[in-house]
């Protein structure tokens with residue numbers, strides 16, 4: 236019999252019941268909650284007079300709607316009354332059901348996908364769900380982590396289980412070493428560019444290969460974060476020494492004997508050598524250059540040294556129309572050099588790239604330089620209160636401020652512009668977030684997805700540049 | 708949940724692939740803490756010429772005449788014909804809520820994004836995957852013939868055109884069963900409460916570090 240993949244192992248370990256019709260009940264170890272996708276779930280519980288099954292499996296924080304300035308005012312600092320009600324509703328629900336919440340003024344507040352790992356609330360081998368598609372982030376720890384809808388949030392609250400169909404196994408292998416200035420973000424953008432936004436649909440993707448193994452946990456999280464942009468609900472990386480080192484000593488991580496037992500188990504969380512995948516895609520790390528998205532879908536990416544595509548050269552009529560539509564929306568010309576794209580704003584943040592390492596990379600580029608006068612705004616939004624504190628302890632905030640970038644309070648911010656931070660119509664933004672859909676960062680806004688160091692380099696130049704030219 | 712057995716309705720063809728959930732219901736409308744009332748803002752940025760705001764009377768807003776749902780012939784459509792990878796992007800269940808609130812009952816496409824597909828079933832909405840060739844054909848027919856209706860029979864797993872042509876589709880048995888009977892998923896799962904408890908007890912023994920934190 237063939238060996239098991241990491242996904243097979245995680246699945247088998249959490250299988251409560253296999254139903255005859257192919258669906259299964261999967262036990263959920265951790266649910267993360269935030270204000271946007273939970274209110275209707277709590278309401279549903281209440282209406283059905285149900286109680287949460289296991290309160291200690293849940294952890295909540297507001298992130299999507301929180302302002303990134305004036306945070307000492309707490310909830311009163313949320314100007315939009317509708318946003319405020321949503322955050323207040325989360326507080327009320329967590330208080331009522333006794334769920335631990337890092338509230339808006341808590342130092343530990345932050346984007347759910349940043350605080351889970353940071354607290355050790357994300358542990359290897361767990362099943363993790365959250366009403367947010369970027370829950371795949373946690374798969375970087377050898378977890379089975381799914382984004383779910385609100386009805387499922389309610390289902391997990393009430394039963395601690397999720398009804399699932401087993402997905403297929405897919406391996407994306409990045410061989411060799413990455414070049415200088417090439418980050419996890421570039422790797423994942425290059426992967427999506429290669430396999431497309433539906434390339435992983437129906438599959439759980441395991442990211443492997445030497446280039447992935449060499450990455451830090453931050454880099455792995457960035458990659459798993461965007462698995463969903465390749466259509467896969469689940470992205471994973473096998474557990475290794477880097478994973479265990481990262482988890483050690485975190486507030487929710489096991490201690491003492493329990494730690495040793497956990498580590499023994501965690502060490503088994505990798506695909507067996509003879510495991511069989513339904514689909515395998517291989518890339519050579521050395522071929523990957525810094526990436527920039529030019530269109531309105533994350534698969535519309537190019538090397539920074541490349542050009543915007545010419546729809547006239549596309550043979551598939553549906554694709555051609557997609558390119559034409561994207562270029563029109565983005566206000567770009569066919570064949571335009573990527574480095575000729577001028578920017579209005581720069582956003583460094585989001586659950587994809589707002590961890591300490593991301594901020595360090597960006598700071599290294601802007602240090603001793605100034606933001607281009609042609610920009611309207613460049614801002615850095617750390618992923619959590621603790622990331623912010625750490626960055627300040629390292630003096631990164633000063634580097635950003637001296638260079639002319641704004642240093643903000645933690646939250647989702649301009650990643651989806653549900654709070655006050657957004658793009659104006661027609662504005663181009665170099666963004667470290669994960670979605671460049673039409674209007675994502677503000678009505679008519681034009682998003683270009685890049686790594687933190689590429690965003691920082693763009694902030695200095697006012698247009699895209701190959702960050703490798705600025706690194707010495 | 709509302710049961711779904713059979714449905715016959717007017718078809719609106721939306722000729723665009725990779726329609727993401729941000730497009731189906733833009734983020735400014737996600738601030739609601741309710742499940743209803745999203746219909747007027749379905750496809751907001753495509754449907755109206757101005758920028759939509761929550762709590763606004765959308766009936767007074769300028770419509771985009773080019774958008775398919777604004778064409779009089781598609782008024783009261785309840786079957787949405789779509790292109791591949793429909794519902795990609797954010798996991799927001801507000802997307803099926805908005806489609807449902809608008810009046811759609813069925814969405815037909817060559818492929819759907821996983822989370823969206825799943826969310827539809829929880830809300831009495833039926834997503835149907837048909838081969839690209841068949842979808843192409845339905846597009847041609849729906850565009851050519853005003854008042855084009857399709858009949859969907861979930862029991863028989865068929866889509867039937869006005870000329871009586873019938874196409875079979877796949878849907879997994881559990882989802883079909885729940886939808887046909889309007890069953891509440893949570894209720895069904897809780898029938899296995901004992902099994903869940905047994906599993907949980909074993910897990911507490913095997914991996915005690917997963918319990919008790921977070922309190």
Ligand code: SF4
Nearest residue numbers: 369585586647650651
């Ligand atoms: S940072 Fe962006 S992608 Fe991440 S959870 Fe927040 S809104 Fe979603």
